[in-house]
Each structure stands twice: as structure tokens, then as C-alpha cells.
Amino acid sequence: MKSSLYILFFSAILCSSFTCKKEDKTEAIQIQKPSTKIDRDSIVSYAKNYIGVPYVYAGSDPKKGFDCSGFVSYVFKNFGMTLPRSSSGYKDLGTALNPEEFKVGDILVFYGYKDRTVVGHLGIICEANGMQSKFIHASSGKVQSVTITSLDTEHYTKRFYKCIDVISK
Template structure:
């Protein structure tokens, strides 16, 4: 009887001091890493599932449609990253990146196509190659939907304002 109690007591101490506590620490650590580290490829994979969704002024819902900033906002919100809801909100957001430092998931900011004094469009880099990058965005132009475009096309290279990294460091 004494030996049975002794074994039960020893097993209880071993379980509580090694297995249980270490498992809890591991789980907490893993969750913490997920919150602070966002895989840029995941952002692009997630955003590409919306290719073809119709453009809708002031839209931010894949069931109804997106405007450019609504699309960018929707994508980053999925990853718990807060970004402006309006394209004009990107004007003073973060420092501009050099073209050679562009990365997947960075946000490209453009002037309006009629007025070069205001910010009028945003998109997410999905293929980083400096000023020859490609970006995914909700276009009100010919495509009229979420599409991928070339930054070095005449239409966008002339309107380019800056590129910013919105992901947590």
C-alpha cells in the first residue's frame, strides 16, 4: 500500500514539473510567434483568391466587390494588420522604400489618374522586382476587378508615388 502511494505521488510530481508546464510554455511561445511573424507568401496566396472579384466603389467585401483600398484593407485585416481604409491614408504612412528593397506584401501607393496632387490608388506587391514588380489590386480601369498589373506599365509608372512596408517588424 505504501509503495502504491509512493509511486502515485512520484508520478504526480514528475507530471506537474516536467510534462505539463513545458507543454504550456511551448503552446504560448508558438501562439506568440504566429502573432508577430507574418509570412509574406501567405499574404499573396490569400490575396490571389480574390482575382476576378468585381470593382465596387467603397467596397470592402468579396461578396459585393472591392475598391483598391478596401481590397488592401481586407487582405491585411485577415492577418491582423491595421492599414488605412482610404488610399489617401497612405500618403504619410511610413517611409518610402527604395525600389531595390521592395518585398512581397509591400504596399504600392499611386497618385490619382486625373489629379497628380492626391493619392488615388494602392496595391500589394505580389512579385518583387524593383520598378519591374507586379502588384495585385482592385482596378476600376479596363479589368474592373481584382487583377495583377505591372508596375512598369505606362499607366502605373507615371502615377507611382511610393512603396511602404506595413507589416510589423
């Protein structure tokens, strides 16, 4: 009887140890950029599903709301890409494109509206046309939601920092 209890006790310990190790390994898995080519139009089409989702500071959940970097990282994560979760993480990311190189799915990076030295906003190009492109983003402005805006508005032209391609590499 005692030996049966010992076996049962040690089996329970072994099982729980195995479960913990298995969970730890699952959490350590990192999403990496997929080796297959991503369709840029699919990124934009997916992003447009979230038009109207409210702006929420530090938000990254469509059920609760998005901030700009939460929205961009959420969209690209759906395509197997991990991008910075904070807009400041885009300051040194990628190589700046010339306006004639802008493509659908590229990321627009803007300075903050109060501080022109700090990156403060992001968006995804949904209609590429150089500095007249349109982009989808989580806006903290009047709209207070995911929306599409023209880059050639004064508010964004003055704050424009760069456009980067995170897909083609």
C-alpha cells in the first residue's frame, strides 16, 4: 500500500514537472518573419477590418481598442511578423524610402505632435502615391479610432519622419 502511494506521489510530481517545462517552452517561442512572401494587399485588407475600432492608449486588442503601434504590430503579427510594440522602436528601424518608392503595406513613421525629436505615431500605407499616399492608423485625434488619412494633410506632412519597408527583406 505504501509503495503504491509513493508511486502515485512521484508520478504526480513528475507529471506536474513535465507540464511546467512544456508550458515554459511554449511561452519562449518567438514569432519570426515568415520565409514566404507576404501579399501587401492582404495586409491592407486585413487592417481595414478594424476601421472604427476605438483609440485606446497602449491598446493592442481589437476588442478593447488600439493605439498606433498596437494597431501596426497587431496587423503584422497576423502575417507572422513581430514588430516593435512602441512607436519609439521604429526610429532606427529600416531604411528610409524615397516617396516614389512607397508601396502599399509600408509603414509611415511620424514625430510626435508635441515633440519633433521623438517618434510618436505610425501608420500603414493603404494607397501608395508618394507624399499623397493614404494610410490606415489608430488616430488619437478627432476621430479617436482606426481610420484612413491622407499623408498630404498639413498635420502629418509636418510630422513625417520616414517610410520603411518591413516586408521585402
